[in-house]
Amino acid sequence: MTLASDTKVVRYPPEVEARYVREGLWEPVTIAQHLHAIAQRHPHRDAVVCGSDRLTFAELDRVTDLRAAGLNRLDLAPGGAVLLQVHNTLHTVVAWYALLKAGLVPVCTLPLHRGHEISEIARQTNPVAHLVAAADPRFDLVAFAFEQAEGTQRTVLVSDGPATDPRAVELDRLGDDIDPAEARRLVEGVQAGLEMQSPVAFQLSGGTTGVPKVIPCLQAPYWLYGVSLARAMGWGPGDRIAFLMPIVHNAGVIIGLQGPHSVGATLVLGTPDANAAIELVARHGATDILLGPFAYDVALDDGLAAAPTLRRVLFSGKKVPRRHVDVLESRGVWAGQIFGMSEGLCLTTPLDHPLDARAGSVGVPISDADEIRLYEPGTEEEVAPGEVGELCTRGPYTLRGYYDAAEHNRRAFTADGFYRTGDLMAERVIGGARCYTVEGRIKHMISRGGEKINTEEVELLLASHPVVADAALVAMPDPRLGERACAFVVTRDGAPLDLAAVRVHLERLEVAKYKWPERLVVLAEMPRVSQVGKIDRRRLRELAEGLGPEPR
Template sequence: MTLAPDTSGKLVRYPAEEEDRYVGEGLWESPTIAEHFHSIAQEHGGRDALVCGDHRLTFAELDRITDRRAAGLHRLGLEPGGAVLLQVHNTVHTVIGWYALLKAGLVPVCTLPLHRGHEIAEIARQTRPIAHLVAARDPRFDLVGFAFDQAEAAGAERTILVSDGPASHPRAVELDSLGDDIDGAEARRTVEGIQAGLGMQSLAVFQLSGGTTGVPKVIPCLQAPYWHYGASLARAMGWGPGDRIAFLMPIVHNAGVIIGLQGPHSVGATLVLGAPNASAALDLVAGNGATDALLGPFVFDLALDPGLSDATALRRVLFSGKKVPRRHMEVLEAQGIWGGQIFGMSEGLCLSTPLDFPLDARVASVGVPISPADEVRLYEPGTEREVAPGEVGELCARGPYTLHGYYDAAAHNRRAFTADGFYRSGDLMAERTVAGVRCYTVEGRIKNMINRGGEKINTEEIELLLGSHDAIAEAALVAMPDARLGERACAFVVTRAGVHIDLTEVRAHFERLEVAKYKWPERVVVVSEMPRVSQVGKIDRSRLREIAATLAAEPG
């Protein structure tokens, strides 16, 4: 048996009085996500739970197959509570794997297929995984070999699981057939026995933050709070049985889990899953009778596609990741399609524009919190003084699905939370009245963070990596506007005397360091010196952003 790591002293749970309150108000219900899903499957067994390409699974089918996979994982000796790194794609087997891990009492760690040794080694150091689930085939990279190499480098006992194809390594275990020989009733008893040992505040999932220093910090998502997150969004969106939600951003990501999986499934709705591919978006939505679609920045322009008239079932479109142009909303409105915005964090708080908001408010704002128990305060940055309505302040939050502390990060937690437990998001917002309704508008952020198509790039992490190159004396990374992705990374560097560097060499340096490609700078600007706020002050990042914006606007 592979033993799960001890989480005592590392996991910050909700105080007992908050649990009592949320249970009393009906916000936290039965203990675990797996139990909720099983109940939904019993109620909506014949309905489609998942449509992915040519594959369709009803709730009953998905429930039965994930019972068997979970029992198979348990038979491998993977102890409940153990973490499992995930590097998989948007496929039917990934959805099966997700629920199977939860039913086996294992803790998915939501990394990306794009992550490399720089990220995975540190995330694994923090979570101490007992297994690593990877795609059997990836056209860009050998994830199976990578998983074995990472386990060997860490000197760790780690089961390597593969999905979506046969195992190319003799010691890898194929998840897609695991437990097929186990009787369904026996598998259900195994799952029920595992779930009986879990509670409302048992660890369910590890998500990753954008972080403020170094690689991402680990966010512990607990059973009842994390289910409430998705269920609250489903209620806010008015989803129900028969609705079909098209999703084509990475599914093993907080947005994917909440908007694609647990949100729709909490009400018996269907996930229509596609690959993150803008060219396939129209067919995904129109060809599968989607009633709803979540659009990230790379696919915003689907709203302007004349072919959207073929999507006769489409009723609602949610935009996420950057400010949506008014034209996109107006084009949808003219077709009788509701358009709105969503702003959510892996750490918790989520806001969305209510269905009854007027168009002006849906264009200008991200709406209001999705749960009645969400608490929001806007503080003057660096203080605990609230700003007046209409003024810009740091978004701070507390509530039934917002974390109380990062995993095993006591020192950081003292800075990341207010004295009374509000999470400091680092995002700047204002509470305004638009078209007669109260709402929140996004005004920027305090953190030095780049939002590249929904993926967060921590500037300090990349600056440290740039500074490790022998040619670079000083580096600063800022956001450069991009029409498709919202932002890209632009690096300003001061080189050492007489040494040359360019984008090609920077990329080669990042490849040697095994850094995920989406974090690589996409423009390098060599400067003789950095602009400063004062003669001995900090780098003037506002000035660098102005220069980057000018460069982005230049033709070619």
């Protein structure tokens, strides 16, 4: 049985599906079928370039057919979830589309995730397989995958190198002995059994409590997400989009894969390394690049001006300094911003927006069918024009509910199905253009270089340390990453505690390192809004902002 019939997936009501089909927003074609059709239209164009490796659309279509057929031989039934812990490589792109063609559902975790995260995500999604990088200089992912699979029937797949454990299956050669025509027939048979609202991937939310919630991305809505972005950005055949951040994150799938590929454009895939960004653009003739907070200053580098093909730069993750936009503009390069989420809804600054609006806002929704309301937080009352409110949204690619989370969904959505994002925005007019500005967050969340850290999750982990009586985690500003995590703790009986001890504790709990606090402050007592009230997080943020460099 596939996940198409899984009652844990919240789907769009039938009348809404019918309307989106009638309006031409959704198509009864799967993402894998779209890729095959695009490969037939643009067989000789590059689909992906990664270092010295590249595949045309025809080559990508053919090899992913073979890998999918090979997965079929392993008796991995369509609808099964597959955990992904992989890097930005050509093989990862092949693996992504191969899983989709096999009807399997990628679960988009990070190589940085450890037992704390993976065990809970696996409990929620019940994966049939776990795909990991064959080699990682920081951590043995293969051994970790087998450890996590203990007591289950889970298949461990490896990519980007030979399997160091004979029990693992090497995905990069799977299906090479299958006739391509037979592989195509197998893929077509699998895709015929899928529907417009069959799950195609599981992304992870930033989380509101505990380990992140699972977001079911559905076939027709998820394809529309990428198509709408490509249309908003004016991409077409011949464009080459450089992408540096993790490719199996939602941003990577939409901005790097499905957006460009939907129009026959090329993904130029790099790694999260700001120093290599300019070479990536210049060497491979990129026309567009997305810059996350860690790479914003690339826009100021003179080397970027030497890349004659570059036409557009998108900033994402935090407010962009006006200087960066002005420098690009002076060099004849369009600069804009994008705001998106795994749950859906994406805003970006239109190509024809005035400079002030592109520098000072995240633009407007990428689809005319996106609905936005700004509510007074905790209510369903809209704020006055120009005032700040909680961003609530509904639309043809925004989720209708988290996976297997009925109780949480009752809090996360309004009575009429608008998703409460927890982000604060205002609708304004800048330079004569209507647009939206980001004004903060309601949720206790830290955005470290684009990675979301749920403060409550980490606070509970800190509180499990034997000497910690109370703990709070807040964001402290960082010029490169946007934000870093600062922990404030009160210890039992004034016991000593340092950052090294906290890190040992979190490592013992198998917590991903990007969630570890990067500053620790021990307080005599925790500041509170009132004598018996909640922690005064505003005061803690003020204290964090006033901290100097960490003593060495």
